Amino acid sequence: MxxxxxxxxxxxxxxxxxxxxxxxxxxxxxxxxxxxxxxxxxxxxxxxxxxxxxxxxxxxxxxxxxxxxxxxxxxxxxxxxxxxxxxxxxxxxxxxxxxxxxxxxxxxxxxxxxxxxxxxxxxxxxxxxxxxxxxxxxxxxxxxxxxGQKLPVDPVAGKITALTRKERVIVNAFANEAGASNKKIAHTLGISEQTLRNHLTSIFSKLEITNRFDLFMFAKLHHHQFSVTGTRTESPASRL
CATH class of the missing domain: 3.40.50.2300 (Response regulator)
Structure with missing residues (x-):
């Protein structure tokens, strides 16, 4: 569950x-x-x-x-x-x-x-x-x-906007595979664990979080804002 x-x-x-x-x-x-x-x-x-x-x-x-x-x-x-x-x-x-x-x-x-x-x-x-x-x-x-005013900035949306397309794919992977190890998620995405860790360092900084649990929570609470462009048949690795 x-x-x-x-x-x-x-x-x-x-x-x-x-x-x-x-x-x-x-x-x-x-x-x-x-x-x-x-x-x-x-x-x-x-x-x-x-x-x-x-x-x-x-x-x-x-x-x-x-x-x-x-x-x-x-x-x-x-x-x-x-x-x-x-x-x-x-x-x-x-x-x-x-x-x-x-x-x-x-x-x-x-x-x-x-x-x-x-x-x-x-x-x-x-x-x-x-x-x-x-x-x-x-x-x-x-x-x-x-x-000439700017629209009020949604602080959460601002953080998500700062993510690259690759980083959004990774956040989605963590949301969809709660509790999975870095090794499993890296395998799913078709990248190395070191590449995944590099991306996570950037993601943690942009989202102002410090650990994987916080990432799961953030991704689940704001999943509707983590859209990733691409066809339905496109594999996670191809989006990276």
């Missing part, structure tokens, strides 16, 4: 109202083992601390945190780890929503939407997609073009 097939999506909840946090926690945990709540915060200070300590995959963030503005919290949170932020709000003001996206949020869910929508948004954003309606998407991209 693949040891990484049931890794849950780790969700941090940030909302100023305890009743909302309680309801969201029940909802997320009801999806176990697909999802789990790893923390709850009702203010910016606790949100920063929990984001750093729990290293979630998704932060579900309210934009109204008492006297704090959730949109201003987004850049600080994103410095705490490699995760995505989904805005969870009652605010429909386009300017506020646009600022949240400019600051790095990957999705917007309104509190009046049905609970299946919340779960679907978490899954889709975790899979690397944006969760924005067409009107918001169009408005945001037009504003980016007008102001």
């Amino acid at each position: 693949d040891p990484f097939s049931h890794i849950p999506i780790r969700v941090l909840l940030v909302d100023s109202r305890q009743i909302v946090l309680w309801g969201l926690e029940k909802l997320i945990n009801s999806e176990s083992p697909r999802m789990e709540t790893v923390g709850k915060a009702s203010n910016g200070t606790d949100a920063r601390r929990l984001a750093r300590e729990s290293q979630p995959n998704i932060v579900l963030l309210d934009l109204e945190l008492g006297g704090e503005r959730g949109v201003d919290l987004i850049p600080d949170l994103l410095k705490m780890g490699n995760f995505h932020i989904i805005v969870f709000t009652e605010i429909h003001d386009p300017t506020t929503i646009d600022v949240a996206i400019f600051n790095g949020a990957r999705g917007v869910v309104y509190k009046e939407e049905p609970t299946p929508t919340i779960l679907k948004a978490i899954q889709k954003v975790h899979d690397g997609e944006l969760w924005l309606d067409r009107r918001t998407t169009g408005r945001v991209f037009i504003n980016f073009l007008r102001t």
Whole structure:
């Protein structure tokens, strides 16, 4: 059995109202083992601390945190780890929503939407997609073009983009053969163990990891972003 097939999506909840946090926690945990709540915060200070300590995959963030503005919290949170932020709000003001996206949020869910929508948004954003309606998407991209700003950089996507095509093939091999030895993976890829070790040194550096287990985890959690071009009949060795 693949040891990484049931890794849950780790969700941090940030909302100023305890009743909302309680309801969201029940909802997320009801999806176990697909999802789990790893923390709850009702203010910016606790949100920063929990984001750093729990290293979630998704932060579900309210934009109204008492006297704090959730949109201003987004850049600080994103410095705490490699995760995505989904805005969870009652605010429909386009300017506020646009600022949240400019600051790095990957999705917007309104509190009046049905609970299946919340779960679907978490899954889709975790899979690397944006969760924005067409009107918001169009408005945001037009504003980016007008102001000359760059789109927010996804830190995980940035690391993956740094990999060469050969390195992506190797990462895929580790994801598909969890627990296999370097010798076995090198044989599968049709390369020498020394060549594989050389590639792994570069991969570890680019992904900011230190060992094979971390590589398995990274590859499994972000497998959707490790596409390798080529025909289906193409062998791993031919891609190297």
